[in-house]
Amino acid sequence: MPINGICGDKRPLPPFPAADRVYRVDHGARMTHPPPTATTPPSWHSGRMVTASRGDGMRRANLALVLRTVHREGPRSRAALTEATGLNRSTIADLVGELVGDGLVVERAPDPVGRVGRPSPTVAPDPRVVAIGVNPEVDALDIGAFALDGAVVARERLPQTALLTPERTAEIVGERVGAWRRGLLRGLRPVGVGVAVPGPVRAADGLVRTAPHLEWTDAAIGALVTDATGLPARVGNDAALGALAEYLFGAARGAHDVVYLNGGASGIGGAVIVGGTPLGGAGGYAGEFGQNRPGIVDAADRRALDGVLEDEVSRARLLAALRLDAVDDSVLAEALASTDDPEAHAETARQRRILATALANAANVLNPAVIVLGGFLATLAALDLDGLDTAVRSQTMPACAEDLRLRVAELGQNRLLVGAAEAVFEAELFPTP
Incomplete structure (x- = not known):
């Protein structure tokens, strides 16, 4: 099933989550999980949700709605789920029971403090369900395991x-997932591997x-x-996946018109969300801001003859x-924050000038509510975010600048994973x- 904007699906993204739902780091060697209950173990399987093959389409959609809600907005009581989804109480109880049986959510007793009457059980994502995220780059391979509870x-x-070849990338991922299954992921349930690639990915098939x-x-x-892991795999452009993460859990949370630019070792990529819908383009390749010719006002700032943005802002x-x-x-x-090297300061200022023009061009064309910068672009921006914002606005049509916010990615080095x-x-x- 294609995912929003990653493999061609044009469905609007789901409503943004509450502000406290960001991915959090567990600094311990193992994540602590609730002890098994005395009930019959859930029917865990090789990957796809058990309920996806049962019942009619409406039921499957409702199951997905409930599970997505508690995953992206955090634990909710059954009563709160009834309000959030518009489904009646008996339907919610039935759906939650099935999700519990499938090992996708857990129910726990609510906090009785401040409650009147019979409290509704709290429904939370089962933290034993995990997905693997992978980002191959020219200098490193980043890999992480993320639980359904965040x-x-x-x-x-x-x-x-x-340089990593596709074959070597898969081999390393297989080795690390295998090692984690014997250690950090022992007793957990990996449901798939997502790969964030620094380049265009065909929407139809993930090539x-x-x-x-x-x-x-x-x-x-x-x-x-x-083949290397035995798990289903999803492939997407790294910037498109970074935009998805920041839209759901980070700096673009609450906005529906977003431009995201990602700066990595391979260059600059981007993604666009318009009215809550990812802008994929005919083949899924939209958002390659790094391939645009930058507007360079001062010829002395140019470093690459006829270069594109990622040649200059590098x-x-x-x-x-x-x-x-x-x-x-x-x-x-x-290093950038602490250096007193004049050459480093000059290069930083040069790149910020060119970046400001590129961001203003994006604002004029797309009129986003938020521009989010990730990777080394966030580092450049954070040196003086107000100064960069001023430079962008000075080159943006006043009407397009009215509601514009410039932000750095909140999920840091985890955003692509x-x-x-x-x-x-x-x-x-x-x-x-």
Whole structure:
């Protein structure tokens, strides 16, 4: 089942979650789970929601609605679910019972404090259900396991000295998932693997058309990952998945018209959400802001003859100015904030000037409510967010600037992995007829 804007589905994204529903990191070696009950164990299976093959289409849609609600908005009482979904109490009780039996939600006693009358049980996502998120890049492979209740169960960054091939990527993912199943994921239930790729992904089938910095062309990475892990795989453009994560849980929460730009080791990608619906384009390739020719006012700012935005606003150029090798975004941010090197300051200012023009162009064309910057673009912006905002507004039509907000991604280095995990949850647990 295609996911919103990742593999071609044009359905509007679901309503944004409450402000407290962001992915949280579990700093312990293992996530703590509720003890098994004395009831019959749920009918866990190889991946797809058991109920997806039972009953009529309306029932499947209602099951998906309830599960999606508690996943994205947090635990809710049955009474609150009745109000949120518009379904009656008996229907909610029936649906929750089926989801409990399928091992997708748990029910627990409510907090009695401040309550009058008989309290309604609280329905929460089963934290033993997890999805794997993967992001291959030119310098590292990031991989994480994310629980249905929002916890980060495991995360690793695996530096690479050679470009990852699709085959090697799948091999590493298979090795890490296998090791986690014997350790961190023991007793948990992985339902799939999501792969966030730095390049255009065909909406119809998840084929990576090109990831130029990885030197991938027409790569069927999803099939390779499935073969390596035995789990269903979903593949999407990294920026599209980052936009999904920030829309649902991060800096774009509550907005329905969003431009997202992601800056990584491979360059700059982007995604657009219009009226709550991802803008995928005819093939699913919309949002490649990094391939636009930038408007450079001062010729002295140009570094690449006839270069595109990602040639001028570049992580590699920042690292070179700082005299750093491959580092993650947190180290880059610390280095930029602490440096007193005039060359580094000049390069930072140059890139911010060019970025401001690119963002103003996006604002003029798309009139978003929010522009979110992720990766090294967030690092550049955070050095002086107000200053960048002023520079963007000075080049934006006044009408388009009125309600515009410029924000940095809130999910940090987890944003792409969270988006990849969401693609799995949407496809495997929330299918609609």
